[in-house]
Amino acid sequence: MPTRNDQIITPDGSFGAYISVPDKPNGHAVVVVQEIFGVTPHIREVTDRYAREGYLAVAPDLFWRVEPGLSLTHSKEDMQRAFSIVGQFSEELGVLDIGHAAAYAKAQPGITGGVAVVGMCLGGKLAYLAAARLPVDACIAFYGVGIEKDLAEAGGITAPLLMFFGGKDKYVSAPVRHDIKKAVSGNAKVAIRVYEEADHGFYTRGEPDVIKSAHAEAKDFLSKNLPHGAGAA
Template sequence: MHSNIELIEAADGRSFQAYISKPARPNGHAVIVLQEIFGVTATIRQVADHYAEEGYLALAPDLFWRIEPGVELGHDKAGVARAFEYLQRFDELAGIEDIGRTVEHVRTMEGFHGRVAVIGLCMGGKLAYRAAAKLPIDAAVAFYGVGIEKNLDEAAALQCPLMLHYGDLDRYAPPEAVDLIEAALPAAPRAVLHRYPQADHGFYTRGAAQDADLAHARTQRFLVSVLGVDQ
């Protein structure tokens, strides 16, 4: 596995960066990792690396580039406040457009000859859900996507299989919001939602290992079932 930064051309002719993690033994498929509100941080890069270790060509596009390219925020009080400020300024539809350009970029890359999945965390989880309804992708996974209940009209437009993961202790995506989301989703296997009774927000990267490992195992099986095995 090795990594680098590549530029992707936006729809307006400008460019934004994406972290690229290339597998040593590619399976032909690609995973696009969508950031939390803290930017393409070391944590997001590690998630991309993890999928690359499993054979996927992994990309993490900088979705905050219109606000501040390359920003990486911490989880301290100042970092959280700034992250929420950026979230308020973030244009979701422009972000989805950038994800679409990333999908197009993937399809031109050496080593890719399969299918594309989008995996998002927090803000990225909502974007993964919306991308599944708007973009030509093959699978989507949303980890604790915040605010999906505000776009339930898009559930009927899902163009690919979707898996969602939520912790019952998540104050940003409380159980009542998750109930609304689950009720609006198409039936399994088109969409599957998993709940983790003891998990809080962010559990996939900074929660209990048993919850993170279970969520990852479920995601692995989902990707194999949808994208297929090595080609």
């Protein structure tokens, strides 16, 4: 399974992206949206995970305006640095960059089906916003942090959206999940799945059986919601 690093051109500059190319393409593409730590080995592994399933997978460097090429660990020092960088990050521009990454993916050879957005943590919130703002075909938000600050967007969601949460996640507590569920309850395009025993980060750093189960649900959601073009499976 070949991988590469590309530059995605935008009207106000260019940014890097990690690209994972499937050996057996299914005609679809996935934009994998990073956590607060940048395009880390964890994010590249998720990108490769989708490529193994047949998706062209693109992980854009959304922090390129603040600190391009960032890849932090979960050490105390790196956590502090990550929160500092997030404070300088524009979600508005981040969503636009996801749109540029989706357009890049759509233009690649062999993409005849749909383009989805899959995000975790910060990326989970951005996937939620993408479902409301971008012309993408489906979005998956894993434990999106801060969604409750933009519940007004819920009524504008047009792309099918699946949101995963962990029942033990202190960053997205039960009252927050309740507010999110209430806000999206009138939108038939939105579904919520809670893994009651899971904590924050379970899709990248959780128990193997939880990762496997969540990924199977994500794949099923994409299979049902991405449009099929010539050659797409």
